[in-house]
Amino acid sequence: xxxxxxxxxxxxxxxxxxxxxxxxxxxxxxxxxxxxxxxxxxxxxxxxxxxxxxxxxxxxxxxxxxxxxxxxxxxxxxxxxxxxxxxxxxxxxxxxxxxxxxxxxxxxxxxxxxxxxxxxxxxxxxxxxxxxxxxxxxxxxxxxxxxxxxxxxxxxxxxxxxxxxxxxxxxxxxxxxxxxxxxxxxxxxxxxxxxxxxxxxxxxxxxxxxxxxxxxxxxxxxxxxxxxxxxxxxxxxxxxxxxxxxxxxxxxxxxxxxxxxxxxxxx
Amino acid sequence: xxxxxxxxxxxxxxxxxxxxxxxxxxxxxxxxxxxxxxxxxxxxxxxxxxxxxxxxxxxxxxxxxxxxxxxxxxxxxxxxxxxxxxxxxxxxxxxxxxxxxxxxxxxxxxxxxxxxxxxxxxxxxxxxxxxxxxxxxxxxxxxxxxxxxxxxxxxxxxxxxxxxxxxxxxxxxxxxxxxxxxxxxxxxxxxxxxxxxxxxxxxxxxxxxxxxxxxxxxxxxxxxxxxxxxxxxxxxxxxxxxxxxxxxxxxxxxxxxxxxxxxxxxxxxxxxxxxxxxxxxxxxxxxxxxxxxxxxxxxxxxxxxxxxxxxxxxxxxxxxxxxxxxxxxxxxxxxxxxxxxxxxxxxx
Numbered sequence: 047x048x049x050x051x052x053x054x055x056x057x058x059x060x061x062x063x064x065x066x067x068x069x070x071x072x073x074x075x076x077x078x079x080x081x082x083x084x085x086x087x088x089x090x091x092x093x094x095x096x097x098x099x100x101x102x103x104x105x106x107x108x109x110x111x112x113x114x115x116x117x118x119x120x121x122x123x124x125x126x127x128x129x130x131x132x133x134x135x136x137x138x139x140x141x142x143x144x145x146x147x148x149x150x151x152x153x154x155x156x157x158x159x160x161x162x163x164x165x166x167x168x169x170x171x172x173x174x175x176x177x178x179x180x181x182x183x184x185x186x187x188x189x190x191x192x193x194x195x196x197x198x199x200x201x202x203x204x205x206x207x208x209x210x211x212x213x214x215x216x217x218x219x220x221x222x223x224x225x226x227x228x229x230x231x232x233x234x235x236x237x238x239x240x241x242x243x244x245x246x247x248x249x250x251x252x253x254x255x256x257x258x259x260x261x262x263x264x265x266x267x268x269x270x271x272x273x274x275x276x277x278x279x280x281x282x283x284x285x286x287x288x289x290x291x292x293x294x295x296x297x298x299x300x301x302x303x304x305x306x307x308x309x310x311x312x313x
Numbered sequence: 314x315x316x317x318x319x320x321x322x323x324x325x326x327x328x329x330x331x332x333x334x335x336x337x338x339x340x341x342x343x344x345x346x347x348x349x350x351x352x353x354x355x356x357x358x359x360x361x362x363x364x365x366x367x368x369x370x371x372x373x374x375x376x377x378x379x380x381x382x383x384x385x386x387x388x389x390x391x392x393x394x395x396x397x398x399x400x401x402x403x404x405x406x407x408x409x410x411x412x413x414x415x416x417x418x419x420x421x422x423x424x425x426x427x428x429x430x431x432x433x434x435x436x437x438x439x440x441x442x443x444x445x446x447x448x449x450x451x452x453x454x455x456x457x458x459x460x461x462x463x464x465x466x467x468x469x470x471x472x473x474x475x476x477x478x479x480x481x482x483x484x485x486x487x488x489x490x491x492x493x494x495x496x497x498x499x500x501x502x503x504x505x506x507x508x509x510x511x512x513x514x515x516x517x518x519x520x521x522x523x524x525x526x527x528x529x530x531x532x533x534x535x536x537x538x539x540x541x542x543x544x545x546x547x548x549x550x551x552x553x554x555x556x557x558x559x560x561x562x563x564x565x566x567x568x569x570x571x572x573x574x575x576x577x578x579x580x581x582x583x584x585x586x587x588x589x590x591x592x593x594x595x596x597x598x599x600x601x602x603x604x605x606x607x608x609x610x611x612x613x614x615x616x617x618x619x620x621x622x623x624x625x626x627x628x629x630x631x632x633x634x635x636x637x638x639x640x641x642x643x644x645x646x647x648x649x650x651x652x653x654x655x656x657x658x659x660x661x
Contacts, residue, residue, distance in 0.1 A: 114514070140516030152514070154507035156571075165504040168497040169515045174522065176497045227515060 066125070067092045067263055068113065068144075068231055073122030074287075075108055082108040084287040085122070090265060092230075095257040097278035098267045101308070105287040106267045107149060110233055113265075114146050115139045127230070143230030147220045149239065149267075155209030159200055162208055162219055163191045166226025190226075197260075198222045198252060214245030221252065232256070234266035238273060246270070250277060275299070283307075324574070328480060332473045340585075342472045343544065348577075348584050349476075349483045350540045355564050355576035356490060357533035362562065363570030364494060365526040366506030367416070368425040370558050371432030375405040375531040377553030378435060379538025381446060384548050387455035394458045394469060398482070398539045405535020406528065408435075413524040413531075420509070429555050436553040451549030452542075479540050486533050493529065494573065502526050563601075567608045569615025578616050 070088040074081070083105045090096055098106050111117045112124065115136040124132045131139055154162050167190045168174055179187070195201040198218050203211065208219050217237060224232055237253060238246045254277050256262045268274050274281060275295040283290040283304050291301045298304055327334075331345045354376050361367045382401030390396070416427050439446045446452055457475065459468040469475040493499050501522045504512045512519050542548040551557065560583065568579025586604060590597035612619040 136513060137516045137518060140514065146514065148514075152508055152511040154504050154511065156507055157503065161500070161503075165500050165512075166515055168500060169517055173497040174501045174517060175525070177493050178496050223511070223515065 065091055067094075067127060068265075069125040070112070071123045071125070073112060073119045073124060075105075075112055075117060076120045081287050083112060083119075086284075086287070086289055088282065088289065088292075090231075090263065092263050093257075093261050095253075095264045095277060095279050096266075097274045097281045098265065098284060099269075099271070099274055099281060100284035100290070103286075104284040106284055107235060108287075109284065110146060110235055110267065113233060114144055140227060143228065144233070145224045145227045145229035145231070146233035147217070147224055147235055147237065149235040151213070151216050151220055153208050153216055153219050153223065156207065158205050158207055159211070159219055159222075160191050160195065160204040163194050163222050163226055164188075166223045167191055167194070170227050194222050194225055197225065197256075199248075212245070214241045214248065217241070217245075217249065218252065221256075225256075230263060232262055232264045234264065236267050236269060238268065238270060246273070253277065321574070328483075331480075332476055340588075342476050344584065344588055346472070346476045346479050346544055347541075348581050349479045350537050350544060351561075351564065351580045351584055352577045353483055353486045353540070354534045354537035355561050355568075355580045356573070357486065357530045357537065358561050359565050359570055359573075359576045360490060360493075360502070360530040360533075361523075361526050362565055363572075363575070364499065364506060365502040365523055366509075367523060367527070368421065368562075369416075369428045369527070369530075370425045370555060370562060371428030371430070372531070372534050372561055373553050373555060373557035374432035374435045375409050375534040376538035376541070376557065376561075377439065377548070377550070378405040378408050379535030380542035380548035380552045381439065381452060381538075382535070383539035383542045384452045384455050385445070387458070387543075388452070392456075392458045394460055394478075394543065397457070397543065398536065401539030401542070402532060402536045405538060406532030409531020409535070410528040413527040416527060417520040417524040429558070432553065432555050432558055436550050436555070439550040439553055446550075449550060451547055451551075453547050456546050457543035475544065479544075482536060482540060486536060490533070491573070498522070498525065563605050565615075567605060567615060569612075569617035569619075571614060572617040575615050575617040582616075 066089040068088070068090045070086055073083060073086050073088075075083040086105075086109065098109060100106050108117065112119050115131070115134060115138070119132055122132070123130050126139070126142060126144060129142075131142070134142075154165065157165075164187060167187050171187070171190075173179065173183070173187075192201065192204075195204055198221055200215065200218055200222060203215065208216060211219070221234070221237070234253065238249050241249060250273055253264060253266065257264055257277075266278075275298075278295065280292065280294060281298045282292045283298060283301075285307045290307055291298060291304045293301070328349070332342050335342060335345050354372065358369060358372045361369045361372075379401040382404035383397035384401075386393075386397040386400040390400070412431055415431065416424055419427050440449055442448070457469055459466050459470060460478070461467075467474060467478075469478050494502075501512070501517060504515075504517070505519050505522055509519050538548075538552065541552065564579035564583045565576045566579065567582055568577065569575030582604070583601065586601055587597060590600050594600070608616065
């Protein structure tokens with residue numbers, strides 16, 4: 047009784063006072079005996095650009111899967127825009143604006159760049175079931191596709207087959223696909239993984255522009271610390287499924303625990 | 314998507330004039346009719362197989378239901394050709410729509426198994442239900458009837474006139490399928506084929522769209538079945554059997570399942586080869602099998618996949634695939650090393 051009261055007391059003011067876009071309250075996820083995520087609490091405001099870091103197996107991808115609904119939490123609550131979404135489907139969350147990219151690139155490889163984006167635009171507009179579109183709606187769809195290709199800088203490759211593009215461009219297509227869904231929260235799982243220097247610069251620039259120019263809330267997992275410290279406003283460090291530390295780049299660099307966890311072997 | 318290709322215009326001209334030139338070429342009109350009928354079925358099956366990515370091995374069920382629906386309408390209900398077409402098509406379409414939920418969540422081999430199982434169910438019903446379906450002997454004792462337009466009579470008992478009725482249905486089926494494939498619904502099907510997981514994460518209820526594809530495809534296949542029953546004024550359980558389902562798949566794969574017209578090419582080769590070879594030898598199936606193996610070995614994307622390759626691109630050197638990269642990183646733990654390094658630099 048006391049406990050429940052305490053939980054309510056702890057939550058209620060937060061729900062009223064904080065404008066948190068996304069909030070996780072004491073979320074855990076176990077896979078058998080593996081405790082992938084343990085008692086993680088996390089809050090993120092609209093318009094923030096944030097990073098999640100941590101060694102392999104720290105639970106970063108599970109953390110994303112919990113937010114997107116790919117796996118349900120074993121315990122704890124997940125709030126998005128003031129609503130508890132812990133039991134909601136992937137599809138529901140996507141329509142609410144939680145959109146992600148994957149660690150392994152997920153696109154429609156045999157379609158052209160514009161066809162890829164068109165699927166997303168039509169989905170976002172709720173047109174998928176339509177067996178026929180009037181000409182002016184088709185025009186609207188094409189314009190939106192062109193607009194998105196301009197934003198991500200792929201307009202000159204619109205008719206190329208995505209499977210034949212360089213890896214970096216495929217990842218950009220994935221971001222374009224995510225943008226079609228008008229995300230309120232964009233989750234990027236290692237956006238620069240497997241990229242060369244030029245491609246990485248391009249991607250970092252894109253992420254920064256999406257945040258600066260479009261005010262998009264972005265949460266990304268990244269292994270490359272120069273990127274994380276370069277663009278993230280706030281960094282959350284996961285280790286063995288727990289939040290080890292959270293703060294600005296300066297805080298994290300100075301944090302003894304993080305240094306111990308990360309650098310233990312080196313010292 | 315709807316681009317008029319010169320070859321396509323030639324195709325339509327050839328189909329419109331087929332009774333004029335098929336005879337001198339050594340064929341006969343009913344052969345052309347059969348190609349169109351199987352063409353409707355194969356193009357319809359390809360909505361599921363080639364465009365949505367569901368390996369259906371049970372489409373003969375809907376073909377056969379259409380055939381029995383038409384035959385029984387003519388035999389027991391009303392001797393009317395249009396009604397037979399409508400009843401048969403609706404019967405097959407209804408079955409596909411009701412059974413869709415059983416298959417829509419299955420993928421790959423499971424999709425194939427469950428569609429075969431459902432198909433065989435109808436086969437055994439037709440075999441066992443002797444007094445209505447004629448059992449193993451098949452359903453006979455009905456004839457397609459002339460069409461009446463007021464005082465004008467179009468007597469489709471004439472083979473050439475029946476060909477044009479079938480061509481008319483073929484045109485309608487093709488227009489419907491092309492419009493669908495050019496629509497958001499069609500784009501969604503292709504997206505599901507390409508990457509079902511990605512489609513799900515775009516917020517698509519993928520199973521519902523697979524269901525829609527299955528229902529529409531089954532309905533159009535049933536239309537082909539009704540026309541087939543009336544071509545021979547006969548239908549048998551063989552029209553429901555999985556061997557016919559398999560033959561449809563073979564035709565599609567031979568012709569090219571990624572191309573809209575691929576199935577029609579496959580059907581033409583299959584039906585003509587069958588007609589010709591079966592007059593030479595009883596063992597024509599092994600020759601067709603050989604032909605199939607050759608085509609699959611030589612043109613893995615089907616015949617149309619070879620003749621009309623996709624837009625050619627200068628291939629770009631690819632950065633190492635993400636999967637490889639991950640495997641490498643996982644192995645030597647370098648992300649930790651890298652991040653350790655940069656963190657160390659950052660904390661200096």
